[in-house]
Amino acid sequence: MVMTAAGPDRVDLAVIGGGLIGLSAAVAAARAGLSVTLVEARTCGRHASSASAGGVRSLNRHPAEIALARRALELWRRAPELFGDHCGYAESSQVRVAEDEEAMAGLEARRARSKALGWSHEKLIGRDALYARVPSLAGHCRGALVVEDDGFADPLRSVHAFRRTARSLGVTIRENTPAEAVTAEPGGVVVALAGGAELRARVAVNAAGAWGTGLAAAVGEAVKVRPVALQMTVTEPVRAFVKPVIGTHGRKLSLKQSEHGTVVIGGGFEGRADLATGDSDLDFAGVTQNLANAVRLFPILADARVVRTWCGIEGIAADDLPVLGPSRTVPGLIHAFAFSGHGFALCPLIGEVVADLARGRNHGFDLTPFAVDRFA
CATH class of the missing domain: 3.50.50.60 (FAD/NAD(P)-binding domain)
Incomplete structure (x- = not known):
């Protein structure tokens, strides 16, 4: 050009x-x-x-995106210089949890594929290491895939x-x-x-x-791109219980806790999107399932009150x-x-x-x- x-x-x-x-x-x-x-x-x-959800993630990226994601991390660290504000960026690590042996095998296969491509940023950890890192997890989890220098920012x-x-x-x-x-x-x-x-x-x-x-x-x-309305939920502040950004293998969930104690919950549940009007509507069955997924992993959230649920329109390629x-x-x-x-x-x-x-x-x-x- x-x-x-x-x-x-x-x-x-x-x-x-x-x-x-x-x-x-x-x-x-x-x-x-x-x-x-x-x-x-x-x-x-x-x-x-x-x-x-604000995740700054190289974990579990499509192979075609890994190089982009790893380079982008460097720019998020420079946010005050580049954008005059830290943008809420925190290097917290990201953890993709396996809840059963099948999921653990999936994470092992993912790690092997990433390593074969020459990438070493993803680390597989077992049950003991997972609970040492996130003791508030429900007791059924088996292990996780981790990227130490991933994090999150405030959208x-x-x-x-x-x-x-x-x-x-x-x-x-x-x-x-x-x-x-x-x-x-x-x-x-x-x-x-x-x-x-x-x-x-x-x-x-x-x-x-x-x-x-x-x-x-x-x-x-x-x-081949379809419009969807991706849903998000935030809770009232609760006592600190998790530092990394948490996802799961085989279950739709993305979860992080802010420094103020609020918990932001997403994971790809879809509402209804209307491109013609720009309007989007919540699917409360999806919201309910998303919250159930969060409580299954973190029982501490069972009594947390939801403050707000919202959605915004995104294009999802095939x-x-x-x-x-x-x-x-x-x-x-x-x-x-x-x-x-x-x-x-x-x-x-x-x-x-x-x-x-x-x-x-x-x-x-x-x-x-x-x-x-x-x-x-």
Whole structure:
């Protein structure tokens, strides 16, 4: 992708989508000296970014994402430098628990696959080591897979920090401004906005989350991505009982306790998503099952009161991998959407990758598994 000069009516980069991926791209591009305008259909971080569990995880990643996840960890540690705020980041470790022998065998197989690919960040521990680390667990667990330097951050705090940083670097942010299409023109692209307005740019990035599917389809790039409303729950503060972020092998659960004692519970249970209206609704049967999973692992939560349950719309690809890389049909368009419920950990790095793509620079990662035409 070769740079051409931006004119008085054309910015270097138009970012479509104000979630953490889009905000990160805006920050990285502006820091690299590009002029940037970001358009967001609603308000920044309204959906997937604010409905994230906040896990900063390289544990149990798809092999194609491991290199990205390990590099992104380094950037989260530099959050105060990069985003003017620690974003609630804490290096707490992540633990994927096996509740029975079948699950333990699954973790052993996972560790073997990771090791065969040359990765050594995942460590298998047995029952005694698990209970020494997390004594509050119910007594039936068998062991776990652990990554010591994984952690978590605060999604909403991160949205605010990324947005402030973008504005401080001169990024123009236009909320309540839906983008409807992207077309090529000599020297760049045109982003058609709702109401008939247009935004001209040298390069555009489709970071529209679940709505990115429609923008891709409009340029002839059909992707197998479905919209879902991922559900989250937070409890009242309870006494401290767990430090790592906890997941399970074979059961849908992600759980962490904040420094204030509240417990954030997720795991991929889905509500109902309506892309046309942007509305999402809870499925209380899923919420109930999610809470039951948490109590099964941590009986201390049996009497904890729920303070809030919410959901936000995300795009889930058929292979659970993001769509990331250049469009094959529109020169000057970059896709960065459908992170399938686990893009939060990657977001600081994805911004840098997008900025490198926009400038025609080598980002150093193999993006082949994420190509938009893999669904053809």
